[in-house]
Amino acid sequence: MIVLDNINVVFKQKGRKLNAVENASLSIAKGEIFGIVGPSGAGKSTLVRVINLLQPPASGNVIVGGQNITRFKGAELRKVRLRIGMIFQHFNLISGATVYHNIAFALKANNCPKEKIHTRVTELLAQVNLSDKAQVYPANLSGGQKQRVAIARALANDPEILLCDEATSALDLENTEEIIRILRRINRENPITIVFITHEMDVAKKLFDRIAVMAEGKIVETGDTYQVFTEPQHPMTRSLVERVLNIEVPENLVTGPDEVLLKITYTGERAYDPVISRVSKDFDVLVDILHGKIEYIHGKPLGILLIKLSGTPEETAKAKAYIAGQVFKIEELAAHGHGGASR
Numbered sequence: 001m002i003v004l005d006n007i008n009v010v011f012k013q014k015g016r017k018l019n020a021v022e023n024a025s026l027s028i029a030k031g032e033i034f035g036i037v038g039p040s041g042a043g044k045s046t047l048v049r050v051i052n053l054l055q056p057p058a059s060g061n062v063i064v065g066g067q068n069i070t071r072f073k074g075a076e077l078r079k080v081r082l083r084i085g086m087i088f089q090h091f092n093l094i095s096g097a098t099v100y101h102n103i104a105f106a107l108k109a110n111n112c113p114k115e116k117i118h119t120r121v122t123e124l125l126a127q128v129n130l131s132d133k134a135q136v137y138p139a140n141l142s143g144g145q146k147q148r149v150a151i152a153r154a155l156a157n158d159p160e161i162l163l164c165d166e167a168t169s170a171l172d173l174e175n176t177e178e179i180i181r182i183l184r185r186i187n188r189e190n191p192i193t194i195v196f197i198t199h200e201m202d203v204a205k206k207l208f209d210r211i212a213v214m215a216e217g218k219i220v221e222t223g224d225t226y227q228v229f230t231e232p233q234h235p236m237t238r239s240l241v242e243r244v245l246n247i248e249v250p251e252n253l254v255t256g257p258d259e260v261l262l263k264i265t266y267t268g269e270r271a272y273d274p275v276i277s278r279v280s281k282d283f284d285v286l287v288d289i290l291h292g293k294i295e296y297i298h299g300k301p302l303g304i305l306l307i308k309l310s311g312t313p314e315e316t317a318k319a320k321a322y323i324a325g326q327v328f329k330i331e332e333l334a335a336h337g338h339g340g341a342s343r
């Protein structure tokens, strides 16, 4: 559906050249919810704006629906842009127009016949759960409601692609969840391709089918969401993921000389049960479960458990080796901190 082939974007800042996007290549399938994550300044917005040529690339090719649009201009470009809706962090609604007219405006701009406008606006308002707000002005809406109007407006002309630039970053948790639900439903009901950029990994783990990670203008990693979260390859990906999969070591916890603190990651919901009981039974160690949680990554459970093993160094080493063979990942942590060796 979307192919970005070796894209470069160069900006001039105070007489110096800045490579905002460097040799970026991506292939996004029809109907996919594709996420681009990375820290501020990584080049995410610039790359996503290349897709609808709001930002023309210095070199490389942009292919949308099999068509190379890189050099499109004027009427040709306007036609392509109608197939690509976009929403932004700060909504960009017309403040002097009601919710109804904000959406109707997009239809009029595309010469939608007058008699069809009312039906279509009503349909779109229902899709974003705002049927009761048609006559309200943007100033009287919450952030989440404003973003839902922006979604309805972006979908008005039935685009094949929806670009979302930090669409939930100005919203609280509840409104973010609602936007995620709406986008997932829209994507399920008609297979629109969604490209969503965010620095919020909590959004990424719930919404995206696949992820690309950007750092300093480059795409450093791509993969299925679950795979990127569970087996991050690049240091930038690891640091982004670590924030979501972090587990707090209790502040007042002190480990003695014959005690080790282990963070265990396992796939599935209850997989640790038999492992922990076997460790207590088969090895001469005491096991304390200090903390546990389950994260859902793209709907699949990933368990994280903090345990303390007490025993002689020999028995502890044997128990650790056994656990390592049974679970997805095991890391030794320091009390009052994180990190340590992983294997």
Ligand SMILES: Nc1ncnc2c1ncn2[C@@H]1O[C@H](COP(=O)(O)OP(=O)(O)OP(=O)(O)O)[C@@H](O)[C@H]1O
Pocket: 011, 012, 013, 018, 020, 038, 039, 040, 041, 042, 043, 044, 045, 046, 047, 199
């Ligand atoms: N129009 C512009 N002119 C000059 N430099 C720009 C322009 N737009 C972006 N940049 C620079 O390009 C780099 C990438 O910016 P971009 O906005 O794409 O990053 P980002 O990953 O989306 O970050 P953020 O999440 O903070 O928006 C930054 O260093 C930014 O300062």
